[in-house]
Amino acid sequence: MRAVMLGLPGAGKGTQAERLAAHLGVVRISTGDIFRQAVRDQTPLGRQAQAYLERGELVPDEVTVGVVLERLQAPDCRAGFVLDGFPRNLTQARRLDEALAGLKQQVDAAIYLSVPEEVAVRRITGRRVCSRCGATYAADGVGPAASCPQCGGTLVQRPDDREEVVRQRLRVYENETRPLLEYYGARGVRVDVDGTGTVEEVFRALLSALRQRGLVGTAEAARRPGTSR
Ligand code: AMP
Numbered sequence: 001m002r003a004v005m006l007g008l009p010g011a012g013k014g015t016q017a018e019r020l021a022a023h024l025g026v027v028r029i030s031t032g033d034i035f036r037q038a039v040r041d042q043t044p045l046g047r048q049a050q051a052y053l054e055r056g057e058l059v060p061d062e063v064t065v066g067v068v069l070e071r072l073q074a075p076d077c078r079a080g081f082v083l084d085g086f087p088r089n090l091t092q093a094r095r096l097d098e099a100l101a102g103l104k105q106q107v108d109a110a111i112y113l114s115v116p117e118e119v120a121v122r123r124i125t126g127r128r129v130c131s132r133c134g135a136t137y138a139a140d141g142v143g144p145a146a147s148c149p150q151c152g153g154t155l156v157q158r159p160d161d162r163e164e165v166v167r168q169r170l171r172v173y174e175n176e177t178r179p180l181l182e183y184y185g186a187r188g189v190r191v192d193v194d195g196t197g198t199v200e201e202v203f204r205a206l207l208s209a210l211r212q213r214g215l216v217g218t219a220e221a222a223r224r225p226g227t228s229r
Helices: 013-025 029-041 044-055 061-072 091-102 117-126 163-177 179-186 199-212 218-222
Strands: 002-006 026-028 081-084 109-114 126-129 136-138 190-194
Touching: 002 013, 002 179, 013 026, 013 109, 013 179, 026 029, 026 061, 029 044, 029 061, 029 081, 044 061, 044 136, 044 163, 061 091, 109 199, 117 126, 117 163, 117 190, 126 218, 136 190, 163 179, 179 190
Parallel strands: 002 081, 002 109, 026 081, 109 190
Antiparallel strands: 126 136
């Protein structure tokens, strides 16, 4: 399956994309993770992207589209993928469609995780990321832990999760990303999922919605989440 995730920053796209990709045995590609890693490593891409991330603005399309289309050519994408954080505007969506059409492929599902803005903001301001490996945690999920359960790195707030940057990211979402709901709706591939429950509840709802559209098998969708690949 080739899926893209849509929804406000803080809607749970990363978490659910990871679960879905593991369930389907395909790769999850997060443009935000790619850019953050590049910034940490101070590669040419990282130096180009850094100021945009810090301001909560979109990295220019010519940079982002190039990164994604190159990544999609890797052999591990042949079986499918879950894109998390891309596309973020109509230009990116059209470029993705063109590239896939050239391979006789298409986006099978545009999964929209809907949450009220106040829920998204609460999740964003609460989350912490590992400054070493980039893993993300809900603040209430790690309790008082100050270090990453996976690698021992220090947990910090993402610089762009500060309130003033979050406000800018929400503006960008409204102006640039929200129109994608209509774009994928018109193509008949939009799958709406209530994103307000627990991780488990949302994942079950997501699989159920995909099953209803025949995008995952019945037996597969009935398996308990997290127990399968
Ligand atoms: P995310 O982790 O998806 O919230 O992305 C963090 C930041 O990375 C965004 O605020 C943008 O600055 C940048 N970014 C991620 N994905 C894209 C994209 N598809 N287009 C442009 N910028 C992006």
